[in-house]
Amino acid sequence: MPAAPPTKQRAKSEATQEKLVTAAAEEFRTVGYFNTDTNKIAVHAGYAPATFYKHFENKLAIFLAAYEAWVAEEWRALEATDDDTETLIRTVLTHHKKHLLFRTDLRALAATEPEVKRYQNKLRREQVKRLAVLAPDLAPDEDDWSVPVFLLLTMERVSDAIADGSARASHASEAKLIAHIIKLIDSLRH
Amino acid sequence: MPAAPPTKQRAKSEATQEKLVTAAAEEFRTVGYFNTDTNKIAVHAGYAPATFYKHFENKLAIFLAAYEAWVAEEWRALEATDDDTETLIRTVLTHHKKHLLFRTDLRALAATEPEVKRYQNKLRREQVKRLAVLAPDLAPDEDDWSVPVFLLLTMERVSDAIADGSARASHASEAKLIAHIIKLIDSLRH
Amino acid sequence: MPAAPPTKQRAKSEATQEKLVTAAAEEFRTVGYFNTDTNKIAVHAGYAPATFYKHFENKLAIFLAAYEAWVAEEWRALEATDDDTETLIRTVLTHHKKHLLFRTDLRALAATEPEVKRYQNKLRREQVKRLAVLAPDLAPDEDDWSVPVFLLLTMERVSDAIADGSARASHASEAKLIAHIIKLIDSLRH
Amino acid sequence: MPAAPPTKQRAKSEATQEKLVTAAAEEFRTVGYFNTDTNKIAVHAGYAPATFYKHFENKLAIFLAAYEAWVAEEWRALEATDDDTETLIRTVLTHHKKHLLFRTDLRALAATEPEVKRYQNKLRREQVKRLAVLAPDLAPDEDDWSVPVFLLLTMERVSDAIADGSARASHASEAKLIAHIIKLIDSLRH
């Protein structure tokens, strides 16, 4: 069994890893997964290309790490908000707007990369559970989660459509769409 | 100025173009836009790489053509169905299931390629209008289309989630989700 | 022995050939030999790509034809001018300015295509002879043509430098350079 | 920020770059710019195609580098020669003979690539200044450089004509042409 690495080195390594993830997330958010390459990510983080591969197996691995950080950030924002439904929706919306490109690529990757899909499914389940805490009357039944899932999917899609401008392009205003979501939530409550 | 080409030649050219689009659509559907290349498309259609460029300016152009064909096919299927809401939903669902990867790449491309986005917006507006014919009580107001748009977005997202298996992975059954859509439609009717 | 083609057909063929050469010359002059292709030449002349190859063996063949036309044009211009040395120089200069890109490509091709080189040499000899007519005291000796050749080379190079702006870029005015040529001519006269 | 690279590595990188330039120069000299490609250059230098692009942005960039090296070489040869006019001319001539194809392509590129033209103009100005050192009585006036420019253009063109054989093809011997240059120089001296 190899000796545990000295704490100092480990800390440094973790700092590097974090810098890489931050740089990657920024790249994914602004130019997209398919328009960056690992060399750019490394350089933007202040490292040489090869360093990237000391910390991540490949480009997909850092995407997953960035995804994890993204979800954590969203929940942090959500938990900092008070219960008012509309405020929550607007918080989600703001987050989606900011990370539109990232989210799109996430879905594209999920379609071809089983690992991404698995991770996404896992996070969706956590999302449902957290939602149950925020809004107990939308809590899932034992083995029928269709209510929260239906809501989350709808919110997600509507948020994206508002964020990417396609809602407006088809004459649907942000305010009206949010109103529809709120009505939907009411109708879904037990 | 050259004389108008004989009908026979033109027909041949159109046949080639069609074969290319068909081959491309199949590639996009099965391995995805980002995992094919124009050479493969041409060869799969039975032509040399250069032939591709006699018919399409670039890879994106044939994607747009495939997209157009895809939408036409969906509407053909929808119009062949009788009015029953659930049947319509299931038809959409079937179509989405079959073209899941294609649809995902479509969204990814729309995020970076303005041309794709523009085309997508245009088709969305047509979709709303056609929906108004199928279900007059969901017809859009003069400048507030939020009702049909909200519905279409929801259907789209839920269909995708069923199609890609993520609905099931988060314990939401197809049947229940469809039931939610139907309930939503009822509540949206004027 | 095949029968001579009917005169009418031949005339038509020649007209086509001429249109192709004219189109080619214009392309070579404006975008250069290396930036056109035979398809474009044919289309610009109003024909289909394949037609090109009914009239010229390849791209080089039409270049040679355009070259021939170019030289003919220059001599026509020169012979329309009266004997005044400076006027002659200015006529050459005007012609070079207009056909700068063409001339450059001519030299580039001469360096790799023996056929072009051979043709160029032949035309140079004709040029010397014609010069002898215009200016008898610059006529070549039996087998020492160095006087007119030296002059022609100098004029050619100086004209190009004026035409392409490099003379001005190195602080040498057109007027002064022409004056040098005239002085040179005087010193070369027998 | 990465530390300055160790001298050893940098030396290696520079060696690679040099090898690439040498290989490129040789290709340009023997088969010409338009008949090589960056892959061939890289392979001839002993590297993979991609390595080329770590050192040069594109084919034109390495051409410029080769051009710079070519000029440096010419001046080195010139400065190693003693002042005798004829010897200098013969040195230039030898250099032109060796790099005939390169020089031709240089001119062709200058006609279409502004960057090449700019560089060429800059070098011409340096050439004039160096000439002023070698032959003070041909030094340019403040803003009238026509004397040295006229001479350089003539020498250039005559050298090329001797080098490419067209002088001989039009019955102008090398010796006579050089004699004309010398006479010209005398007449241009202040």
Next chain:
DNA sequence: AATGAATGAGTCTTCATTCAT
């Protein structure tokens, strides 16, 4: 005589990734 369709053989360029140090 003219042409529409088709193509083989490139050519430039990119990128995830490795290796010696």
Next chain:
DNA sequence: AATGAATGAAGACTCATTCAT
């Protein structure tokens, strides 16, 4: 831990040219 150098394997796109009609 970090890196500079290097790369194999593509992939988008071009062009002179041919052939059946």
